[in-house]
Amino acid sequence: MKFLRFLRDCLSIISxxxxxxxxCLFFLTVLMIWGGFGYYGQLKDGLIxxxxxxxxxxxxxxxxxxxxxxxxAAAVMLVIPAYIYExxxxxxxxxxxxxxxxxxxxxxLSFILVDIGSPERFWHMLPFVGTMNFPSSILSWxxxxxxxxxxxxxxxxxxLLYTHFYKKEYKKSIVLPLVLISIPAAIGIHTVxxxxxxxxxxxxxxxxxxxxxxxxxxAFCSGPAILILLFQVLRKTTRFExxxxxxxxxxxxxxxxxxxxxxxxxxxxxxxxYSDTQHLIYWKYLLFGSPQNREIALYSWASILMGFVAFLIxxxxxxxxxFFTLNIGAVLIYFSVYFEKGITLIIPGFTPDTLGQLYFYAxxxxxxxxxxxxxxxxxxxxxxxxxxxxxxxxxxxxxDTIRKKKAQQKRNAQL
Amino acid sequence: xxxxxxxxxxxxxxxxxLKKAPVLALGTIAMAGCNSEYFQxxxxxxxxEEKDKIVKNLEKKYSEKYGKKFSVSDKPAMDNTLFAYxxxxxxxxxxxxxxxxxxEENNQSxxxxxxxxxxxxxxxxxxxxxxxxxxxxxxxxVPVEGHFYLPTQCxxxxxxxxxxVCPAKATxxxxxxxxxxxxxxxIGCRYCMAACPYGARHFNWGEPSIPNEEVxxxxxxxxxxxRPKGVVEKCTFxxxxxxxxxxxxxxEICPVGARKFGNLLDPNSEIRYxxxxxxxxxxxxxxxxxxxxxxxxxx
Numbered sequence: 001m002k003f004l005r006f007l008r009d010c011l012s013i014i015s016x017x018x019x020x021x022x023x024c025l026f027f028l029t030v031l032m033i034w035g036g037f038g039y040y041g042q043l044k045d046g047l048i049x050x051x052x053x054x055x056x057x058x059x060x061x062x063x064x065x066x067x068x069x070x071x072x073a074a075a076v077m078l079v080i081p082a083y084i085y086e087x088x089x090x091x092x093x094x095x096x097x098x099x100x101x102x103x104x105x106x107x108x109l110s111f112i113l114v115d116i117g118s119p120e121r122f123w124h125m126l127p128f129v130g131t132m133n134f135p136s137s138i139l140s141w142x143x144x145x146x147x148x149x150x151x152x153x154x155x156x157x158x159x160l161l162y163t164h165f166y167k168k169e170y171k172k173s174i175v176l177p178l179v180l181i182s183i184p185a186a187i188g189i190h191t192v193x194x195x196x197x198x199x200x201x202x203x204x205x206x207x208x209x210x211x212x213x214x215x216x217x218x219a220f221c222s223g224p225a226i227l228i229l230l231f232q233v234l235r236k237t238t239r240f241e242x243x244x245x246x247x248x249x250x251x252x253x254x255x256x257x258x259x260x261x262x263x264x265x266x267x268x269x270x271x272x273x274y275s276d277t278q279h280l281i282y283w284k285y286l287l288f289g290s291p292q293n294r295e296i297a298l299y300s301w302a303s304i305l306m307g308f309v310a311f312l313i314x315x316x317x318x319x320x321x322x323f324f325t326l327n328i329g330a331v332l333i334y335f336s337v338y339f340e341k342g343i344t345l346i347i348p349g350f351t352p353d354t355l356g357q358l359y360f361y362a363x364x365x366x367x368x369x370x371x372x373x374x375x376x377x378x379x380x381x382x383x384x385x386x387x388x389x390x391x392x393x394x395x396x397x398x399x400d401t402i403r404k405k406k407a408q409q410k411r412n413a414q415l
Numbered sequence: 416x417x418x419x420x421x422x423x424x425x426x427x428x429x430x431x432x433l434k435k436a437p438v439l440a441l442g443t444i445a446m447a448g449c450n451s452e453y454f455q456x457x458x459x460x461x462x463x464e465e466k467d468k469i470v471k472n473l474e475k476k477y478s479e480k481y482g483k484k485f486s487v488s489d490k491p492a493m494d495n496t497l498f499a500y501x502x503x504x505x506x507x508x509x510x511x512x513x514x515x516x517x518x519e520e521n522n523q524s525x526x527x528x529x530x531x532x533x534x535x536x537x538x539x540x541x542x543x544x545x546x547x548x549x550x551x552x553x554x555x556x557v558p559v560e561g562h563f564y565l566p567t568q569c570x571x572x573x574x575x576x577x578x579x580v581c582p583a584k585a586t587x588x589x590x591x592x593x594x595x596x597x598x599x600x601x602i603g604c605r606y607c608m609a610a611c612p613y614g615a616r617h618f619n620w621g622e623p624s625i626p627n628e629e630v631x632x633x634x635x636x637x638x639x640x641x642r643p644k645g646v647v648e649k650c651t652f653x654x655x656x657x658x659x660x661x662x663x664x665x666x667e668i669c670p671v672g673a674r675k676f677g678n679l680l681d682p683n684s685e686i687r688y689x690x691x692x693x694x695x696x697x698x699x700x701x702x703x704x705x706x707x708x709x710x711x712x713x714x
Contacts, residue, residue: 046645048527055614355567
């Protein structure tokens with residue numbers, strides 16, 4: 001009953017807000033509807049309205065899925081340094097990291113749902129009701145780790161907010177173990193997602209043991225990049241306090257992972273180019289495209305350049321410790337990873353296909369619209385959840401203050 | 416006061432909705448229930464009676480849709496049978512008759528076009544090299560000077576990478592070695608297509624279309640029955656024919672006799688003769704897929 005009241009009051013938090021807030025909701029809803037009509041066309045006519053075909057049978061949807069798994073994973077991995085360096089607002093960092101993770105996981109599952117040809121049959125791959133191919137299929141593993149991770153985050157976030165709402169002290173014995181489990185789970189979701197592609201010998205481009213480690217390093221760049229920006233906004237607009245040093249520390253940790261990522265990529269490139277086997281053809285397509293179509297090279301070089309500039313910005317202390325350049329760097333690394341995971345990870349794996357045939361894939365309008373639908377839906381959810389968290393954590397939105405306010409209003413009305 | 420009433424109203428409408436919710440949910444389930452196919456379980460785990468009932472329903476459905484009498488078989492594998500295929504690279508002229516015989520026999524969609532057999536044109540000086548191969552060759556006359564042809568289709572692996580990855584067990588290897596798909600169970604995730612090293616799996620990107628007069632009404636549940644959109648399909652060695660003791664359609668049509676088919680467990684079969692007297696090879700042997708589709712040079 002108490003929990004129901006908590007939920008009901010959360011609803012009232014998200015239904016009231018400033019003009020900017022409503023404008024934001026309106027904008028996101030319009031985007032979602034626009035995207036939704038695109039997706040409706042796909043539901044009606046099938047995946048033929050995408051540009052995926054037998055040669056390139058996975059594309060933009062699966063790329064976005066992979067990227068968002070990274071975002072989901074990294075948001076929580078920030079908890080590790082928060083503990084190690086004993087940053088003061090650790091509870092807040094955990095909550096906002098996990099809210100981001102919750103939204104990212106929901107978006108991940110949505111991208112899987114829009115990608116499958118018969119979404120109404122999704123239950124076929126669930127345990128008990130369907131015939132899940134566990135443990136053989138890595139997709140079944142991914143389902144387990146993602147849903148476990150999702151549940152942990154939902155429980156931790158709602159428990160922390162719930163106790164705060166009722167002005168109770170949260171029990172460390174409940175939260176700490178869950179947060180500690182969520183860290184290996186975060187590493188788990190990204191590793192398993194990498195394994196999804198990794199052990200398919202039919203696709204030499206992905207068949208490298210470095211794939212999962214590379215996934216983790218890019219995730220550790222894109223997730224914290226979002227949080228660096230978010231924490232600054234929160235600090236300006238709410239009572240949320242985070243020291244500059246903590247933000248710079250996040251940036252410093254990102255430099256290390258960027259460096260490791262760079263090293264892994266160099267190792268990969270050396271192995272491929274020095275070996276000079278037929279498998280090089282995928283890397284050549286990635287970096288230079290094919291004489292008939294060079295579009296992919298645009299994305300890969302954009303990703304490389306943005307990543308490199310961001311690396312320099314984060315590496316040099318004077319630009320790292322300047323919020324203007326730091327924020328530019330955060331945006332650059334975010335898009336660098338987005339291009340890398342969203343586009344240049346999946347497509348070269350299929351180009352050329354297993355019989356050596358070339359089909360040049362680029363997402364169709366429907367695919368872009370469907371992605372917009374999911375991203376704006378995710379953003380909408382993220383707005384709602386952060387608004388609730390901000391209200392409860394920083395705006396004294398407690399059960400008793402609400403009751404007082406309501407009583408006050410009632411009295412005013414009666415007068 | 417006005418506020419309170421407002422509050423009550425919203426409360427009521429919420430309550431009304433909560434009351435309606437289970438009804439709505441039940442309604443959706445009931446609607447889906449009319450379409451009993453939706454609740455059908457994985458074909459592999461069904462009993463004989465359940466399978467027969469499903470097959471009967473399908474026969475009715477297809478007969479109505481295409482306006483001719485359909486038969487849908489669910490005949491299981493025969494004992495002591497392990498089907499295998501051999502293809503004589505030195506004889507194949509690249510005429511693609513097998514491709515179209517397969518399309519007609521197996522009810523592949525005409526638009527969008529699906530071909531279970533892909534014939535690759537290769538350069539004699541390069542040998543078997545996929546990165547130098549062309550599926551879309553279109554000369555006035557085949558064979559083209561300096562080229563040879565390598566038809567590919569499902570290699571019916573003994574160690575199939577596609578089955579391993581399927582999240583729903585919608586595809587499996589039958590006792591006679593044929594890898595099949597339950598089109599009523601496939602969710603269309605296309606993981607198997609990513610895993611197949613031979614490009615043998617094809618997806619129904621759109622609603623498949625077959626003209627009524629061209630549709631083949633003699634079908635098998637796991638083989639050539641018409642497929643819905645959004646599922647994966649592949650060569651089944653013409654399971655509807657081979658389990659009845661006939662040759663696959665591609666073997667029968669081949670004008671140069673390049674295609675051989677038989678039971679690996681029968682020492683007197685043609686396939687065993689080829690394995691003992693010719694030198695056979697399989698594609699991408701390093702992947703350990705162990706195809707039961709052998710290539711050889713007959714002359």
